[in-house]
Amino acid sequence: MADIVCFSGNGMSRQVADGLRSLGLGSDDGSLGFVFPVYGWRPPKIVARFIREGLVSRLAGRSPGYVWAVMTCGFDVGYADKVFDQLLCPVLGRGLDAAFSVQMPDTYIGLPGFRLNPPEVMDGKMRRMAERLPGIARRIQMREHVRDLGRGVFPRLKTHVFGRIFDRFFVDDRFFHATAEKCTKCGKCASNCPAGSIGRTGDGGPVWRRDGSCTGCLRCLHGCPAGAIEFGWFTKGKRRLGSDEKGRCE
Numbered sequence: 001m002a003d004i005v006c007f008s009g010n011g012m013s014r015q016v017a018d019g020l021r022s023l024g025l026g027s028d029d030g031s032l033g034f035v036f037p038v039y040g041w042r043p044p045k046i047v048a049r050f051i052r053e054g055l056v057s058r059l060a061g062r063s064p065g066y067v068w069a070v071m072t073c074g075f076d077v078g079y080a081d082k083v084f085d086q087l088l089c090p091v092l093g094r095g096l097d098a099a100f101s102v103q104m105p106d107t108y109i110g111l112p113g114f115r116l117n118p119p120e121v122m123d124g125k126m127r128r129m130a131e132r133l134p135g136i137a138r139r140i141q142m143r144e145h146v147r148d149l150g151r152g153v154f155p156r157l158k159t160h161v162f163g164r165i166f167d168r169f170f171v172d173d174r175f176f177h178a179t180a181e182k183c184t185k186c187g188k189c190a191s192n193c194p195a196g197s198i199g200r201t202g203d204g205g206p207v208w209r210r211d212g213s214c215t216g217c218l219r220c221l222h223g224c225p226a227g228a229i230e231f232g233w234f235t236k237g238k239r240r241l242g243s244d245e246k247g248r249c250e
Contacts, residue, residue, distance in 0.1 A: 004033040005058065007047050007194070009217030010241055012104040013037050013072045016129065020070065023137035031140070032064035034084075038071050038101075039108070039216050040166030041078030041159040043087065046195050046215035051087040066143050068098040070136060074106025074117070076152025078159035100136045101149045102129050109238045110170065110218060110231045116239050171216035173197050173208035175232040180205075182228035189220035189229060 004026045008014035017035040020026065025033060036047045069084060071077050085095030105122040108114050117125065139146060152158065178189075185204035197214040199207045206229070208214070221229040222241040230236055 004035055005050075005055075006035040007037070007044060007050070008035075009037055009039075009044070009194070009215075009219055010107045010222050012107065016070055016072055016102055016104070016133065019130070019133045020137055020140075023134060025137055025140060030064065031066040031068065031143075032059075033067075033140070034069040036069070036071060037104075037217075038073045038077045038080045039171065041076075041155070041163040042080050042083050042167060043071075044215045044217065045167070045171060046217075047084075048087055051084075051091060055091050064092070066097050066140075067092065067094065068100075068140050069096055070100045070102060071149075072102050072104045073150070074108065075103065076150045076155070076158075077101045078151055078155040078163065080159060081147060081149060083159060083163075097143070097145050098140060099147050099149055100139075102132055102136075103150065104129060105241075107218065107222060107241050109221075109235050109240075110175075110216070111234055114234075116241060171214060172212075173214035174210055175234070176208045176214075176220065177230055178206050178224075178228045179230060182226045184226050184228070186225065189224055192219055192223050194219065 004017050004020060006013060006017040008017070013035050020033070020035065036043060067088070069081065071080055081096060081099040084099075088095050103125050105117050105125050106114075107116065109116060116122075136148075139148070183205055187200060187204060189206050190198040190200050194217065195213045195215045197209050197211070198220060199209060201207050206220070218231065221231060221235060224240075227240060
């Protein structure tokens with residue numbers, strides 16, 4: 001397998017994937033690695049879609065000898081790895097050999113009570129990430145069979161109850177809109193959307209397709225240079241991250 005399959009909503013998972021590559025992972029060593037964020041204690045919809053529809057062509061008939069994943073999260077991952085196992089099994093006939101979690105700055109602000117981490121918390125998470133990656137890389141290179149994950153409390157409840165509710169009702173582009181007096185119609189949100197969920201109106205403004213393709217990454221919101229995009233009323237007045245990330249599963 002060449003390289004690492006990575007999806008990054010707002011650049012956090014991309015930094016982890018790049019860090020692992022710099023430590024020697026991702027070469028053609030017969031393993032298959034995934035790096036992706038956890039949304040609502042579950043893999044993002046775009047990752048699930050890639051496993052179902054794109055992984056076979058990516059493998060091109062090759063069979064990986066060792067399969068691993070590194071999942072990024074703001075706090076914990078619940079049983080996201082087990083959901084990922086269920087996605088892999090129909091395609092590979094097996095689940096993960098190893099799974100790890102890495103805390104990164106929390107970028108989800110789409111519900112009441114959710115905000116970006118303060119700068120000092122972000123800095124601390126980034127420092128601990130850099131300290132953690134060499135150990136993860138060594139364990140992968142040694143082909144350990146391990147689940148080194150921060151599951152948090154009540155992981156089954158979070159993943160299989162709260163996570164399903166989150167997926168069904170809040171990973172949905174019907175809440176997005178652009179504030180007319182702020183939107184400059186630059187088109188950045190449409191061009192940066194990893195799921196292709198945003199089109200443009202006749203005058204260049206954004207229009208969300210409402211077709212179920214949205215993966216809930218909030219990249220359109222964080223990456224809007226004018227701060228014009230909101231997710232219902234939940235995001236009004238909240239600090240944004242800013243992102244130029246162009247992430248697909250690649």
